[in-house]
Amino acid sequence: MKHPTQATLALHAGGDLGPVARWRTERHIARCERCREEFAAFAEMRDIAADLGEIPEVPWSRLAAEMKANIRLGLAAGECVRTEEKPLRHSIFSGARALVAVASVVALVVTGVVLERPNPVPPSIDGVVVQATKDGIQVRQGVSTLRVLHTGVKDKDVMYSVGAQGSMRARYVDPETGNVTITNVYAE
Amino acid sequence: MLAQDGPLDARNAVKINFPQESPVKFVSATMGASRATARGAALLLDLHMSIELQNTGGSRLHGVVLRVVAQEVAAGGKASVAVPSLNVGPGETFPLRIDLQLMRPNQGAGGPLVTVDLDGVLFQDFSFFGPDLLNSKRLLTVWETEAQRDREHFKRMLAQSGPEGLRREVLASLARQAEQPQLDVRVIRRRTVSAAAAPEKHVAEFAFLKFPGAPVEPVDGWAEIAGGEARAPRIQVRNNSSQTVKYVEMAWLVSDPKGQQYVAASVPAADSDLYLPPGKTAQLLQDSELRFSRSGEPINIQKMTGFVSHVQFADGKVWVPNRQSLEDTALIKVLPPSPEEQRLSDLYRRKGLAALVDELKKY
Numbered sequence: 001m002k003h004p005t006q007a008t009l010a011l012h013a014g015g016d017l018g019p020v021a022r023w024r025t026e027r028h029i030a031r032c033e034r035c036r037e038e039f040a041a042f043a044e045m046r047d048i049a050a051d052l053g054e055i056p057e058v059p060w061s062r063l064a065a066e067m068k069a070n071i072r073l074g075l076a077a078g079e080c081v082r083t084e085e086k087p088l089r090h091s092i093f094s095g096a097r098a099l100v101a102v103a104s105v106v107a108l109v110v111t112g113v114v115l116e117r118p119n120p121v122p123p124s125i126d127g128v129v130v131q132a133t134k135d136g137i138q139v140r141q142g143v144s145t146l147r148v149l150h151t152g153v154k155d156k157d158v159m160y161s162v163g164a165q166g167s168m169r170a171r172y173v174d175p176e177t178g179n180v181t182i183t184n185v186y187a188e
Numbered sequence: 189m190l191a192q193d194g195p196l197d198a199r200n201a202v203k204i205n206f207p208q209e210s211p212v213k214f215v216s217a218t219m220g221a222s223r224a225t226a227r228g229a230a231l232l233l234d235l236h237m238s239i240e241l242q243n244t245g246g247s248r249l250h251g252v253v254l255r256v257v258a259q260e261v262a263a264g265g266k267a268s269v270a271v272p273s274l275n276v277g278p279g280e281t282f283p284l285r286i287d288l289q290l291m292r293p294n295q296g297a298g299g300p301l302v303t304v305d306l307d308g309v310l311f312q313d314f315s316f317f318g319p320d321l322l323n324s325k326r327l328l329t330v331w332e333t334e335a336q337r338d339r340e341h342f343k344r345m346l347a348q349s350g351p352e353g354l355r356r357e358v359l360a361s362l363a364r365q366a367e368q369p370q371l372d373v374r375v376i377r378r379r380t381v382s383a384a385a386a387p388e389k390h391v392a393e394f395a396f397l398k399f400p401g402a403p404v405e406p407v408d409g410w411a412e413i414a415g416g417e418a419r420a421p422r423i424q425v426r427n428n429s430s431q432t433v434k435y436v437e438m439a440w441l442v443s444d445p446k447g448q449q450y451v452a453a454s455v456p457a458a459d460s461d462l463y464l465p466p467g468k469t470a471q472l473l474q475d476s477e478l479r480f481s482r483s484g485e486p487i488n489i490q491k492m493t494g495f496v497s498h499v500q501f502a503d504g505k506v507w508v509p510n511r512q513s514l515e516d517t518a519l520i521k522v523l524p525p526s527p528e529e530q531r532l533s534d535l536y537r538r539k540g541l542a543a544l545v546d547e548l549k550k551y
Contacts, residue, residue, distance in 0.1 A: 131374040136289070139265065143230055146258045146265045149287035151236065159524040160370060162453040164421055164440065164474040166377045171527060173534040177283050180527040182270040184322070187377045187476075 003035055004028055013042035067111075128187040130168045132160050137168045139185040148183040152176070202237065203300035211245030211317050212252060212309045215281055224301070226294060233258075233290040233301050242281045247311040249276040250332055253324035255307040258290045265290070268307060268322050272331035273528045275550065314504075326435060329506050330498050335528030341511050342532060343548050351541055358536045358544065361529055364521060371442075371450040371487065374479045389414035394423060394440075397495040399513040403429030404436050404499050407469060416486030418442070421455050422473040423494060425464075433464040435500035438472060441522060442480060443491040449522050450487075453478055454497060463502075495519070 004012075004025050011017050012025045029036045128141045134155060138147035150158055150172050159171045166187030174181045201224065206214045220236040243249040251272040258265035269286050276282045290301065308324030309317050310332060316325045346354040394409040409423030421440060427433050438455040457472050464470045480487050495517075499507040514520040525533070536544045 128377045129374060132372065143291065143293060144265065145291045146267055147289040148267045149289060151287040161451065161524065162373045162375055162478065164453045164455045164476055164478065166375050166476050168375065171530065173531060174285060176285065179271050180273050180531045182272065182527065184268040184270070186266045187375065
């Protein structure tokens with residue numbers, strides 16, 4: 001039996017395969033436990049990545065400014081400890097030095113572009129958000145988050161419900177106690 | 189402040205409050221792999237607590253709600269853990285797990301990070317004890333009323349069609365649970381959005397399902413809709429019963445363009461002091477926004493349906509739709525099962541038909 005490649009399984013987990021390839025891959029993983037597990041692992045990884053996207057907004061501009069200030073501080077400190085001025089035999093922009101300088105500038109520019117790149121930003125939310133995550137339900141405002149987990153329970157075995165007043169509920173049978181457990185988080 | 193980046197000291201991190209006169213006593217707690225970790229300017233608390241409680245009352249205990257309050261989380265940082273469908277005799281103990289994560293700024297004051305309080309406990313005779321800050325009395329009463337309804341249904345199946353009839357009914361329930369379509373819903377309160385980003389909205393009316401004999405009926409209602417978002421639902425209801433009503437909750441269903449129906453949310457009475465005498469009308473309204481999606485894609489809301497899911501009268505008694513009404517309106521295929529139906533079907537799945545029959549005989 002020929003197994004799909006890792007790349008094919010990863011693309012399938014993301015729903016990015018064409019119809020024929022998708023059909024062939026689905027048919028294979030229905031019969032092959034190993035590939036099924038790998039596919040599940042890729043799918044789980046996508047969930048985790050989605051969660052990472054929910055990390056509270058990071059002040060990139062401030063971080064970049066701090067990095068630049070630290071570089072300047074380092075340069076200034078270097079000036080202070082320099083014992084004597086060595087005459088330059090050649091232009092400072094020649095040979096290996098020039099290469100290092102250009103590489104540093106490029107690195108700085110690339111870092112700046114990466115940090116400040118115009119990501120698609122969802123509409124800004126200024127309020128309390130109540131939502132389900134892959135392992136629980138949470139209430140979040142700014143960086144403060146309270147998440148109630150349903151540890152050890154498969155997501156398909158959890159029933160979620162929402163109160164329009166700003167609450168969320170997760171209901172499941174606790175595998176350890178056998179009791180139905182209902183967790184709630186409240187926006188207010 | 190607590191020592192950070194290490195195992196939690198249960199005595200300092202978590203405070204458990206049970207009133208002195210409580211008919212449920214706190215016996216013990218274990219903290220397992222709980223940790224507090226400093227992450228930059230934030231503190232991450234990972235709490236995995238297993239607690240043991242004891243019924244010290246004189247009646248069988250049928251449900252309990254614990255309130256969990258996290259210090260300094262915005263908007264109160266309030267949560268609860270409820271266990272309905274219990275059947276704990278006087279003197280018996282029972283376990284309850286609390287697993288939570290808390291992330292908060294690291295400049296907190298001293299004191300416990302999390303406080304766990306008893307909010308309410310319900311007994312077999314519907315007597316209640318507790319401060320009831322989270323409306324636990326109503327919730328536990330609704331769950332217990334539904335539990336009695338569904339246990340009676342399964343017992344009737346057993347009496348009429350024998351063990352095989354009961355098996356068919358439980359298998360049908362498990363199939364419905366497996367096929368139940370679920371929406372991803374985010375609820376946002378006090379939301380502000382730039383005018384450029386605000387999607388175009390329109391007002392959509394609710395269609396209503398009405399049950400014969402329901403004490404309260406919906407009259408009209410609407411909500412603002414914009415693609416996969418719905419805002420500010422408003423529903424007018426009339427009390428058709430002869431008793432004063434103090435709480436009404438509507439269930440809200442939405443349909444996608446393919447006609448697939450989903451449970452979107454419940455719309456409770458906004459006024460906690462609702463007073464609805466016989467023959468009078470009142471409006472249920474909530475000023476929140478709900479975003480609906482499925483598999484990461486927003487769903488386009490085509491239709492909204494509402495029905496009365498439960499009513500509480502001034503004397504504390506509750507009304508819930510009966511099984512026949514749910515089956516006649518096909519709502520049984522869309523609505524999640526009651527906690528008791530979920531527990532009984534799970535018992536069948538794990539331990540088989542004989543265990544289920546034995547369980548039903550206990551009531």
